[in-house]
Amino acid sequence: MDIREFEIRDQPAVIELWNECQLVVPWNDPAKDIERKIKVDPDLFLVGELSGLIVATVMGGYEGHRGWINYLAVSPAHQRKGLGRAIMEQVEQRIRARGCPKINLQVRETNQAVIAFYESLGYNVDPVVGLGKRLESDL
Secondary structure (H helix, E strand, O other): OEEEEOOHHHHHHHHHHHHHOOOOOOOOOHHHHHHHHOOOOHHHEEEEEEOOEEEEEEEEEEOOOOEEEEEEEEOHHHOOOOHHHHHHHHHHHHHHOOOOOOEEEOOOOOOHHHHHHHHHOOOOOOOOOOOOOOOOOOO
16 A cells, blocks of 8 residues: 555545545534645645555644544455554654654544554553534534
8 A cells, every 4th residue: 555645636535435434424524624634734644545546544633742643544345454554653653753742542432343453553542531622513
């Protein structure tokens, strides 16, 4: 898999992949999420290609205290082949190079398969409660 930075021409394929992986929810407009991301740390928004097709994505971020991971997706037809691990290693390297001491991410507690995947990469379940406040509605 070739891993590279997202380009705006990738948007339709990326959104299709996110839908295929069931990452799109009604309260988050994926096009708006992409628009927001390319304004901040666009070099941490990566795609993975096989034979010219986008089969993996990850959005990384770093705000000076913690790194964050969002929209990790691997096409169901290409899962369990090391592609998720490869694209995560790439974004982790880029975040680490900025001096980031820790990366956080959020997974729904019912998604045990994804939790197990992240644990296999060295992530641990932190004893915290995630809070959020919506500042803008995408609905």
